[in-house]
Every structure is written in C-alpha cells, then in structure tokens.
Amino acid sequence: MKVELEADKCVASGQCVVAAMDVFDQDDDGIAILLTEQVGDDQIDDVKEAVAVCPAAAIRLVGA
C-alpha cells in the first residue's frame, strides 16, 4: 500500500513518528517527512495507527 502525506496540513505533532518510526520522520521545523512511500505488509498496522492519531488528518493510506 502507499502512504500519502499532505505536508501543508501537518502541525508538527510528531504523533506519526511515535506510531511508525520506519515510515515517518520530522524536519527541523517538525514537519513530517516520508521515509518511504510504499508500505510493506509488516508496517501497515503502524501506519494505520499513524493515520488514526495524526491530529491534522494529514496522512492517508491508499491502494490495495
């Protein structure tokens, strides 16, 4: 599956990094960065958690 990030919505809370460290990081201003766009099966649950806790609704998981 693919993860999408709308960086201009991001409020730099860092919740995504806590939920899925292999997929998200933050730049110096705290804005989230994607470390990978393609999410492996073993990461899907963590990314779903990130989608759920992101306070800006800035993350989506798309594709089959």
Place this chain on the structure above:
Amino acid sequence: MRRIAVVGASAAGLSAAETLRREGYDGTITLVGEEPEPPYDRPPLSKQVLAAEWERDRLALRTSADLAALDLDLRLGVEATGLELVSRTVELGDGSEVPYDGLIIATGVRPRRLPGEGAHVLRTLDDALMLRERLSAGRRLVVVGAGFLGAEAAAVARRLGAEVTVLEPAAVPLAHAVGTEVGRMLAQVHVDRGVGLRCGVTVTEVTEDGVRLSGGEEIEADEVLVAIGSLPNTEWLEGSGLTVGDGLVCDQYCEAAKNVYAAGDVARWYNPLFSTSMRIEHRTNAAEQGMAAARNLLGAEGARKPFAPVPYFWSDQYDMKIQAYGFLRGHDEVAVVEGDLAQRRFVAGYRTGDRVSGALAVGMPPKAIRRWRQAIATGAAWHATVPTGVPAADV
C-alpha cells in the same frame, strides 16, 4: 456485541468508529452528530479558516470514500436528547431511538457565554466563517479571555490588520496553566504585535457597542469574541444515572457504566500515569481516547487497558509554535531547561511533587522535545532529569 452507538460525530467519535472497524467489529455502528456536516477538524478554525487561507473543503477529517468504507449508520443533523441505561437506548431529537449493546459518548464541549447578545464564540465551522466575514483591517475586535483560543484569534485578527484588544481577568494570561513567567512571555508576543492587552479586568456583559466591565466601564468594539472556556455537553445525560461533574466521569478504562464509554473533550477519566482524574481539551487526546474507548468496549474483561497517555497540545500564534506535553496544571515549579525565554526558543520543564509532569516548548526542534516527552511518560524524577543549578522560573 452487534449494535454500537457512538454519540458525537467529531474527532473523538470518528476515531472510535474507525477503531471499531480496524479491530474487526462488523456489526452496526450508529454515529449520531448534532452538526449537519460530516466530521471536520476544529484546530484550523482559529487559524487557517479565520485567516481565510483554507476553505471548508480542507477541514473534512476523512474523504467521503473513507467514510463510506466504514459502513456507518450515520445520523447527522440530529442530537441525542436522552439515554436509558436499563433498556439501552439513546433517544434522538427527531423522536427516534437507537438501541445499543455498546455506547461511546463523545459529545465534546460548547463555549461558555456572557450575558448580552451579539458576541461571537468560536467552536464550529459556522462560528469561524461568521467571525471571518466581520474581520478586516481597521475593525475593532475585543477578545474576552486570553487563553489559547483567544490568543490564536487575536493573532489572526492582528495579521488581518484589525485593532485588537484582549481582556483577561487573571493578572497574567495562562499563569494557572503554564506558570507566570511563561504566561508573561506568551502575552508579550501579542503586545509586541500591537494587541492591546488588559489583565485583571472582568467583563460582565456584552452590550450593543462592545462590552461592559465589572466596574461599569464600557469598551467599544465592532466585534466581540468571547473565549472564556467551555462546558461539557452532558445535559442530555441528565437522569440517565451516569455521573456527571465537569464532564462525564469515567474510570481508567474510560468506562462510565457497563459497556458505556466516553472519549474526547467531554470525558473526565482517571489517568493512572498522573494518578489523577482529568478532562482534556486537546485534539490528539480526542483521537487517542476514541481509540482507547473503542478497544476497551470490544475487549474482554481482562484484556482492557487503562488509558494513560501523555497529553499533547499545540498552538500557533503569529510565527510561533507552542507545544506542551504532560499535565501542567497544579505544578509546583517551572524551570527553563533548554534555550532561553527571552529568545523565544526554549523548553520549560514542570515539576509536580518530585517528578517531571510536563514540558512546554517554543521554537525547539522535535528531537529536543522528544526527550522531555519520554521523561514525562516514564514518570522520571525531577532531580535526576533537570540539571541542578537551573534557575526556577517561578512557582
């Protein structure tokens, strides 16, 4: 469990509904919301929406496709008016009833108001759109209350060129929450941007021309925004037998009664991490508590988990981002543990008893803050965490 009702269709209620599905629950989920809009996000209301940078379409919490995939029995534009615990039914304003096996209450809060007509409040999309219509260069805005909401609105209004006066009953804005020194610094940012700040004044009434203070003085304004805190939406639970007291009272599992849970701004639950009951009006808490409530509702007796988060809050004012972790209220000591208040780049640590209970950061990189979040999460001892010799800012 085949029928779950979620009352309140915003951040907490949506999070609960999504979590139920993620956990594999495939029965009916009835999601009841008083507002006609599909779930939308509130933090941008006092920021991008008020500044006319974002239109309503950017606020949706989920796309319509994502919502549809949840397969909800969605009842929008109708409020819950009553709850029968024994027969397990929620009564709705349109006269219908929703029977349930499990219930999650996420009805949030509403703004406190002042006597008199014509003032704005800022809670819903309509509130924000109405206020933004009226804000422009040269207009005189009085903001009653210098909390985070009032401060954000004041910042946007200044950027739009309005003349802004903020009236605050406390001697120092936010002192009870963040401490005197930090509160003073946050207030100074507004004064530097030309906001007229008057502390130690109590507004008693909204008048046709502005507001009246307790001494009788009137302050003229074109628009008045009342931002003096909020009241939990629990009236519909009256007579249900649930315990209400500044929020719906829950245990550490977010349970208010058998198979009845609460989440978000409305919930007052026992947070074992701080050994105290709290009610938190933070966006991240709404999502996290919605998840916790949903999981505990589905979980077997022994599988339930206490909800013990480190609360997190942010606020954007001008170019300043404020982030706070933990439970700052009732702290015994504040110390600037990194950076410098005067530079507006710092982390302030909060001590309650002998442990690190909170941290507030302005302008610091995420990695500097993460350490403090961790210290709060583990209940680290203050003296082991904060270097000795750091001057205590205040009590």
